Each structure stands twice: as C-alpha cells, then as structure tokens.
Amino acid sequence: MEKRGVVLITDPDSVTRELFRSFLQKEGYNVMLTDRISECISNIQQRDVRALVLDVEAPEMKWYESIPIIKGINPSLPIIITSSQNTPELEAKIRRQKVFYYHVKSFGVEELELAVRNAMERYEDIVE
Numbered sequence: 001m002e003k004r005g006v007v008l009i010t011d012p013d014s015v016t017r018e019l020f021r022s023f024l025q026k027e028g029y030n031v032m033l034t035d036r037i038s039e040c041i042s043n044i045q046q047r048d049v050r051a052l053v054l055d056v057e058a059p060e061m062k063w064y065e066s067i068p069i070i071k072g073i074n075p076s077l078p079i080i081i082t083s084s085q086n087t088p089e090l091e092a093k094i095r096r097q098k099v100f101y102y103h104v105k106s107f108g109v110e111e112l113e114l115a116v117r118n119a120m121e122r123y124e125d126i127v128e
Contacts, residue, residue, distance in 0.1 A: 005050030007116055008032045010040040010058050011082065016105065020053065023109040024116060037061045044073050051119040056083045056090070067097045076126045078119035
C-alpha cells in the first residue's frame with residue numbers, strides 16, 4: 001500500500017540516499033531523492049512533499065540557513081535532520097531550529113522510518 005505524498009531525501013551521499021530510498025519504498029512510501037538543497041527547495045515548491053529528510057552535509061548552503069527558507073515555503077512540513085556525527089553542539093544547534101526530528105544515522109533505518117511515519121501522520125493531521 002503506497003502512502004500519500006512524498007518523502008524527500010536530501011543527502012550528498014548516494015549510498016545513503018539509495019539505502020534510505022530502498023527501505024522507505026519497501027515500507028510503501030513514495031520517495032524522491034536529491035543531493036542539493038536548491039533541488040530540495042524546488043521540489044518542495046512543486047510537489048506534494050509530506051516529510052523532508054535533510055542531511056547536515058548537504059552542499060550549496062548550510063542546512064541551518066536552508067531551514068528558514070523551507071519553513072517559509074511550507075511551515076507545516078516536518079523536517080528530519082540527519083547526521084553521521086553527533087556532538088552536543090550540533091544537537092543543540094539542530095534543536096534550536098525546531099525541526100521535527102534529529103536522526104543520527106548510526107541509529108539505523110528502522111528508527112528513520114518510524115520518524116518518517118510519525119512526520120507523515122503529523123502532516124496529515126495539520127493539513128487535512
């Protein structure tokens with residue numbers, strides 16, 4: 001059963017993008033991939049994106065600079081920030097952005113899927 005809306009994954013690492021896509025598609029999600037924030041923003045403007053997975057290492061612009069732009073386009077969009085590294089400073093900076101969830105990649109794809117599911121449900125509750 002395919003879930004409505006799109007999960008957009010923005011990550012510079014092609015292996016990680018494909019791993020996330022494969023797992024989420026098996027769970028029934030419609031997944032789009034990009035490695036650039038400019039494409040991410042364009043997709044949010046043009047598509048029915050219901051959850052965004054954004055890596056802190058995405059090129060072109062700092063992730064924390066892109067969040068206000070993304071929230072300006074769609075304030076209800078749940079944003080899940082991912083990172084390979086976890087430091088107290090990074091976590092504090094992410095939490096200040098008031099994103100939906102902070103996912104450390106070493107936690108595994110199952111935890112990410114749970115965050116995506118919760119994000120999609122939250123979005124459905126807000127917009128419908």
